[in-house]
Amino acid sequence: MATRASSRRPVSFGPFVRRPVKGDGRAGSSESGIERVTSLPDDAIEVGAVVDAYGIKGWLKITPHAGVGSSGGALLCASSWWLVKGGVCRAAQVVSSKAHGVTVVVQLAGCADRDQALALRGATVHVRRADFPALGRDEYYWVDLIGLAVVSASGDALGQVVDLIDNGAHSILRVQYDEIGRDGRITKAERLIPFVDAYVKTVDPSDRRIVVDWGMDY
Known part of the structure; x- marks a missing residue:
């Protein structure tokens, strides 16, 4: 498995966006099932x-970075998680997970009581991009x-996507x-372009570009 240095900050997950279509041991020991590792997978995404x-049997309560009913589903689909807290990265296997209101609750192998679960409070949760659930037509993860x-449709370079709102x-x-x-002097400026069919004509992640009906002076 390709890895990257754990000091690199992983990309935040964010929700997907939809283009409207017209018409035991203590946590951290290898015996516990939650194993300390030196790095995250290369395609790890913070979710x-x-x-x-959650309860007294070692379950954890997770707040997803996106809605449980949408892209928060990555938490429910992935069988392997990576937890990062205080600069320490741990790999864990998911025994069971389910949606619980606006949160996700999960039981990890080796996390058998409430004290162990509380020791993981504050950790960020990461899963591999390859484990994200598939999306439908005209749906994309941020x-x-x-x-x-x-x-632009006429070929003018308008910039690069740095975030979504x-x-x-x-x-x-x-x-x-x-x-x-x-x-x-050169400074950074930004354009805000609605991600809807009226303006977004094609999205090609493989070609690393988005074509929009938008002018240089908008």
Whole structure:
């Protein structure tokens, strides 16, 4: 398995976005089933955080970075998790997991009582991108859009996706680009482009670009 240095900050998960379509041992010991490792998998994505223990039998309560009913499903699909707390990374196997309101509750192999669960409170939870559930047509995970180049339908380079915003109705691309000021200095500016069919024409993660109906002066 390819790995990366644990000191590198993993990419945050974020929800997926939908384009509207027209028409025992103590935690950390290898005997416990929660094993300390030196690094995260190369495609690890942060998907949530341990916020509390759940019950008395070692279950954990997780707050996902995205809704349980949408991309928070990655927590429910992955059979292997990585937990990072205080700079220490641990790998764990999922015994059982389920949605619980706006949280996810999980039982990890080797975490058998409430004290062990509480010891993991505050850890961030990571899963492999390869374990994310499949999405439908015109649905994309935020993590797959960040970094893509954005170009207009006429071929003008508009910048690069650096983040997305959810305004409740739909998602918005934050596109950053270089702007030359009157003093000749280059500064960073951004465009906000709604991620809807009216403006987004094609999304090609393999080609690392998004084509939009958007002008340079918008």
